[in-house]
Amino acid sequence: MSEIKLENVSYVYSEDTPYEKRALTDVTATIKSGAITGIIGHTGSGKSTLVQMLNGLTRPMSGRVLLDGKDIWEDPKKISDVRFRVGLVMQYPEYQLFDETIRADIAFGPKNMGLDKEEIERRVLEAADFAGVDREWLDKSPFDLSGGQKRRAAIAGIIAMRPEILVLDEPAAGLDPAGRKNIMEGLCAYRDKTGSSVVIVSHSMEDMAQYCDDIIVISDGRVIAQGKKEEVFSQSDLLRSVGLDIPQITLVMRLLADNGINVNTGVYTVEDAVNEIYKLI
Amino acid sequence: MKNIALGQYYPTGSVIHRADPRMKLILAVLFIVCTFLCKNIYSFGAILLASVLLVLVSRIPLKTVLRSIRALLFIMIFTLVINVFMTKGEVLLFEWKFIHIYREGIVNACFMLVRIFALIIGTSILLTYTTTPIALTDAIESLLSPLKKIKLPIHEFAMMMTIALRFIPTLMEETEKIMAAQKARGADFTNGSLIKRAKALIPILIPLFVSAFRRADELSVAMECRCYHGGEGRTSMRVLKYRASDFLLFLAFAALCAGLIALNLLKTPFAL
């Protein structure tokens, strides 16, 4: 499907004022086609700024954003085409619902794409399934749903555009464990069914380790590591130095190995760890 | 966005920044009066000098100050043209068909320019660049507090101002976020007919109002929880206090005033 490349992208907020803030410095990164890519970094490291580059919501001050090798800012008038191809769910999207019913709200994107009625209806139902939106909620007003339910509806609103690259800024923040799992699995299902790439920003190393293929680590607006999750999580000292950590279960395995027990340390889920430990017995 | 949060506040830590906001408010009024006191080339020269001095003392970069002047460029040019062509005087410099330009016209135009320039510099250096909107609200509340005696709700008025100032940037930020989110779903706010663009605003206004009401609700609950009950007997975290340097500043301005009146007495053909 599609691949995004960032080439030496920089961004500064409030340039030329006393409040100037460098948010991104010379970022070069690749989002591989068909992969689930995780972006991690501590608070204020520039993750949200970075993902807003991917669909052209913010324009880099220098550097280029390439979608399938083509600069997305080559023709700024056509930027909305890019936004349909790269769907972005912003941080805390539940505050952005506006229509009378959830159904109409999810249909907002497809409608802007100029699709016909049946196609829109089909996509709304499909997106609702991926995002875990109950069919019963569809005809309710957004104000009658809980925060977590609204979050799902907002995610469905982007999935309904069937983007080739689905980008989510902290989709599971503030949800209970079951809700997190449900959303993450929905995203995996979306990737598996459509072959689209998925980009997830998250603070949960556990989720990242479990669901992602690739990881990009940013700190202070710079990419300090990227690649397969195994490579990135093997650099625990680097991660610690920027205020992050490796998943707890990996840490447990690492400690076991350090104490002379022969286990595989490249383990990211509790089930895998259990299996590893069974092997010892 | 931050610009609106702090108005145009530009921190440099100068004497003027540290002065009491009430004093700055009084001085700004005094400075405005000064600009209107000027009558001849000497006093206008003095007020020009005083303005430049203010900029230097405040240590605000010239570039920033000039930006606020540029905003009023049109008014300045308009005043210039009106004065040059419309003033009748004795010394005719130029005549062509119905256009007469007198020396007095040119002189008047220059004076008016200096006056507008000094007005902008005086108010922006004394107030907008060196005082945060919140400090200004405190100052207004303090200066108007005698009016509480005749039952005017000064404290409530100041509280409303403070809350509004506090939430303007928050709402701006929210608007920006919501717009970004709807743009990500292909909303188009710039193209199309007027009706189409007005319709495109609905997806922004609804979430914005909802969140504004939610915030208002939360804020009122939070204030109740901390037993807020209006101005009676309330003290403030930021206590305003005049210091010696405030009075020195005041003396300087009073001297300027007196100086201008004295300069007005000097005889010169270049006078209003």
Ligand SMILES: Nc1ncnc2c1ncn2[C@@H]1O[C@H](COP(=O)(O)OP(=O)(O)OP(=O)(O)O)[C@@H](O)[C@H]1O
């Ligand atoms: N609109 C803005 N104006 C000025 N500065 C901003 C703005 N948005 C973000 N910043 C600054 O840019 C930096 C990066 O912000 P960003 O929102 O990308 O961080 P983040 O990694 O997403 O953080 P979080 O995990 O808290 O969401 C921060 O230091 C922030 O203060």
Ligand SMILES: [Mg+2]
């Ligand atoms: Mg963020």
